[in-house]
Amino acid sequence: MKNRLKVLRAERDWTQADLANKLDVSRQTINSIEKDKYDPSLPLAFKIARLFEQPIESIFIEKEA
């Protein structure tokens, strides 16, 4: 799964630590999601979508099979 988390975060001038605090997760989690090493759970994905006020599918893009 690809995502636009890094772009959205950069647009708001937030650091990984800022975003981690807002989402109540570790900075390591944000870094791993941004680098596509880890796919977040559905509740966390919804939390991210709510924070950026965007539909979930515009942030997380499924890789073509």
Add this chain to the structure above:
Amino acid sequence: MSELTASTSQQKQMKKSVTFVASTFIWIALMTFIDKGILYGWFTSDLQINLLIAFDTMLGIVVIFMFIKLLKAMDELQRKIQFDALAFSMGATIVSSITYSLLTTAQIVKDSETSDIILIMTVCYMASVIYGQVKYR
């Protein structure tokens, strides 16, 4: 407000981690004390030994529940790293125990010791947690 909540929850997780490590240390230290005490005859009666063993076992059970609480307090990536490590260490322990048992039956090695199995489990768990931390850093 949300930043305040986040930092509070991270502080809670840190507090639980410290309490868990401290309790584990006390449990292991007491276990070692009992073991050496029995070996070197530090205790005056069997009742003393039985009470200490019962207390240490209860402390061990408390440590198990503290670990479960700690896992629940972790964020989802940390929990995944811990679950992967637990799965790996459990698998490695089962495989090595069976291999050890077969080697003992074949009289290639001497009788297996419980401490060896605990050592294998601990080393596999620690190695897997470190691997996970490096992989997702």
